[in-house]
Amino acid sequence: MKRQIAAVGLGVVLLFLAGCASENQTxxxxxxDKSKTTSQSNETKPEESITSTAKPTKVQLDxxxxxxxxxxxxxxxxxxIKTWLEDPSNHVALEVELPLGLNVGKIxxxxxxxxxxxxxxxxxxxxxxxxxxxxxxxxxSCASCHHPEKGYAFDSQFGIGVGGQQGGRNSPVSYxxxxxxxxxxxxxxxxxxxxxxxxxxxxxxxxNTHEVAVETLKGIxxxxxxxxxxxxxxxxIDNVGKAIAAFERIIVxxxxxxxxxxxxxxxxxxxxEDIADDEELKAKYDMLMSGAKENPMSDSAKxxxxxxxxxxxxxxxxxxxxxxADENYHNLGIGxxxxxxxxxxFEITKVEKDKGAFKTPxxxxxxxxxxxxxxxxxxxxxxxxxxxxxxxxxxxxxxDKIKKLNLTDQEKKDLVEFxxxxxxxxxxxxxxxxxx
Numbered sequence: 001m002k003r004q005i006a007a008v009g010l011g012v013v014l015l016f017l018a019g020c021a022s023e024n025q026t027x028x029x030x031x032x033d034k035s036k037t038t039s040q041s042n043e044t045k046p047e048e049s050i051t052s053t054a055k056p057t058k059v060q061l062d063x064x065x066x067x068x069x070x071x072x073x074x075x076x077x078x079x080x081i082k083t084w085l086e087d088p089s090n091h092v093a094l095e096v097e098l099p100l101g102l103n104v105g106k107i108x109x110x111x112x113x114x115x116x117x118x119x120x121x122x123x124x125x126x127x128x129x130x131x132x133x134x135x136x137x138x139x140x141s142c143a144s145c146h147h148p149e150k151g152y153a154f155d156s157q158f159g160i161g162v163g164g165q166q167g168g169r170n171s172p173v174s175y176x177x178x179x180x181x182x183x184x185x186x187x188x189x190x191x192x193x194x195x196x197x198x199x200x201x202x203x204x205x206x207x208n209t210h211e212v213a214v215e216t217l218k219g220i221x222x223x224x225x226x227x228x229x230x231x232x233x234x235x236x237i238d239n240v241g242k243a244i245a246a247f248e249r250i251i252v253x254x255x256x257x258x259x260x261x262x263x264x265x266x267x268x269x270x271x272x273e274d275i276a277d278d279e280e281l282k283a284k285y286d287m288l289m290s291g292a293k294e295n296p297m298s299d300s301a302k303x304x305x306x307x308x309x310x311x312x313x314x315x316x317x318x319x320x321x322x323x324x325a326d327e328n329y330h331n332l333g334i335g336x337x338x339x340x341x342x343x344x345x346f347e348i349t350k351v352e353k354d355k356g357a358f359k360t361p362x363x364x365x366x367x368x369x370x371x372x373x374x375x376x377x378x379x380x381x382x383x384x385x386x387x388x389x390x391x392x393x394x395x396x397x398x399x400d401k402i403k404k405l406n407l408t409d410q411e412k413k414d415l416v417e418f419x420x421x422x423x424x425x426x427x428x429x430x431x432x433x434x435x436x
Contacts, residue, residue: 057089057092057093057094057095058094058095058096058097059094059095059096059097060096060097060099061096061097061098061099061178061250061252061427062099062102062252062253062254062255062424062425062427063099063254064250064427065427065428066094066119066122066123066250066427067122067126067247067250067251067427067428067429067430068427068428068429068430069123069126069429069430069433070084070123070433072433073433074433075433075434075435075436076127076222076433076434076435076436077222077436078221078222078225078435078436081222081225081226081435082225084120084123085120085225085226085229089119090118090119090120090123091118091119091120091230092118092119093116093117093118094116094117094118094119096112096117096178096249096250098178098179098252098322099252099253099254099255099424100255100259100260100263100291101255101256101258101259101262101263101322101424102176102179102252102253102322102323102364103322104321104322105179105321105322105323106179106322107178107179108179108180108181111178111181111191111192111249112249115193115242115245115246117246117249117250118230118246120226120229120230121230121242121243121246122243122246122247122250123247124223124226124227124230124243124246124247125242125243125244125245125246125247125248126247126429126430127223127226127433127434127435128142128240128243128244128247129141129142129143129244129247129248130142130143130431130432130434131434132144133216133217133220134200134206134208134213134216134240135162135200135205135206135207135208136162136206136207136208136212137162137163137207139162140161140162140205140206140207142174142196142199142244143431144160144161145159145160145171145199145205146171146173146174148426148429148431150368150369151173151365151368151369152173152174152175152251152369152426153170153171153172153173153174153368153369154171155370155371156171156371156376157170157371157375157376157377158170158171158375158376159171159204159205161202161204161205161206161207162204162205162206162207163207165204165207166204167204167205168342168375169185169342169374169375169376170371170372170373170374170375170376172184172185172359172361173361173362173365173369174248174251175248175251175252175253175364175365175426176251176252176253176323176362176364177192177245177248177249177251178248178249178250178252179321179322179323179327180192180323180327181327182327182359183195184198184359185344185358185359185374186329186344186345186347186348186358186359187329187345187348187359188347188348191245192245192248192249193238193241193242193244193245194241195241195245196240196241196244196245196248197210197237197238197240197241197244200213200237200240210237211237213237213240214235214236214237214240217235217240218234218235220435220436221435222435222436223235223435226435227239230243250427251426251427251429252426252427253364253365253423253424253425253426254424254425254426255291255295255424256295256364256421256422256423256424257292257295257296257297257301257421257422257423258297258301258305258418258421258422259291259424260288260291260292260295260297261292261297261302261305261421262305263288264285264288264289264292267285267288297421298417298421300413300414300417300418301414301417301418301420301421302418303410303411303414303418304414304415304416304417304418304419304421305418305421307407307411307414307415307418308415308418312405313405313407313415314401315363315388315415317401318330318360318401319360319362319363323362323364324362324363324364324422325359325360325361325362325363326360327359327360328359328360329344329345329354329357329358329359329360330357330358330360330399330401330402331344331355331356331357331358331395331397331398331399331402332358332373332387332388332392332393332398332399332402333356333387333392333393333394333395333398333402334356334358334373334374334375334377334378334387334392334393335356335373335374335375335377335393336356336393336395336397336398337393337395341356341395342356342374342375343355343356344356344357344358344374345357345358345359352397353397354397355396355397356395356397356398357397357399358373358374363419363422364422364423364424365422365423365424365426366381366419366422366423367381367419367420367422367423368423372384373387381416381419381420382412382416385407385412385415385416386412388402388405389404389405389406389407389412390404391403391404391405
């Protein structure tokens with residue numbers, strides 16, 4: 001009888017662990033209209049020139065060294081790059097597995113088929129991500145506004161570009177993008193590839209042109225030989241976007257205290273003896289218990305968890321799924337009391353209800369990426385909670401999901417503690433080794 005119970009428990013728990021969302025985390029399907037993009041579209045391009053036809057290599061995205069760079073120290077020499085490219089394993093497409101918790105979500109269909117992830121392409125994207133030579137004056141890189149040490153965002157209210165110019169929006173995070181299609185706060189880029197090259201030609205950000213950026217890369221031998229080996233058509237702006245997007249897709253958050261706590265819940269319904277009797281079930285349980293011991297949820301965070309997913313507070317109306325973000329656009333009233341408010345998604349769709357609506361950001365690692373909201377107007381998570389508590393800022397297009405919460409001081413603290421408990425590690429990344 002015990003083995004029958006264990007078998008049922010195994011089916012339930014493994015289904016849960018394989019990516020089935022709990023009743024608190026039902027994933028919403030995005031209903032966003034496909035947007036126009038300000039950068040070049042990424043139509044089907046020639047396949048990579050030497051991508052291996054070997055069987056894909058399975059990789060757990062939170063447990064690898066894909067972002068750690070070509071081994072060695074100092075600037076990348078041409079001979080080092082050539083040796084790296086000669087290794088066939090660096091051209092094998094990767095079959096990626098999402099980390100625990102994040103695997104509740106799904107990688108958008110077709111994304112990795114259109115732009116296969118290979119170690120060589122990821123490494124090229126890493127170099128481009130940190131290289132200021134993509135900007136007009138060699139001062140700004142992708143990492144200038146989306147730096148690993150700043151939670152893949154930046155701690156200024158607005159993004160800062162060439163010549164100290166200030167943008168009009170806060171820098172969104174660039175991690176867990178593997179689960180997202182439309183990019184930017186307003187969703188104007190229809191792919192991560194399109195987003196990656198947009199800032200290059202933005203007059204405030206990198207203030208360059210795509211043509212000049214391509215010519216710059218062609219003039220750097222270390223880059224040229226990589227593009228020529230990885231892509232049939234060598235250095236093009238579309239291939240720059242593919243490489244950077246490949247790198248960004250492997251930057252994901254590892255399991256947090258929240259994930260271990262959440263995914264241990266189904267085990268509470270099982271008899272300990274039934275868990276012990278099933279080898280596979282026991283291994284899963286031990287792994288989760290070990291993670292929970294190393295990453296404990298405080299009592300305050302547990303209370304915050306209950307509030308976050310409750311009908312009363314309903315943070316999970318928007319913050320759902322593997323990335324705790326619905327990939328939709330909502331008007332929270334942020335900045336809508338300005339004389340000329342930023343109309344966000346409306347500028348792309350021209351749909352009245354989209355006025356003042358912006359993309360839902362992830363709660364994962366949110367404690368590392370302040371200030372918050374599309375305009376960086378809220379400096380702390382405490383301020384964020386207070387904004388929701390008061391019911392946002394009234395305006396004709398305020399989301400019907402926003403309402404006064406009447407939280408106690410302790411409940412506010414508990415919500416903040418829960419959000420902090422959604423913090424996991426980032427992959428180790430090399431930020432300095434670039435082609436000479």
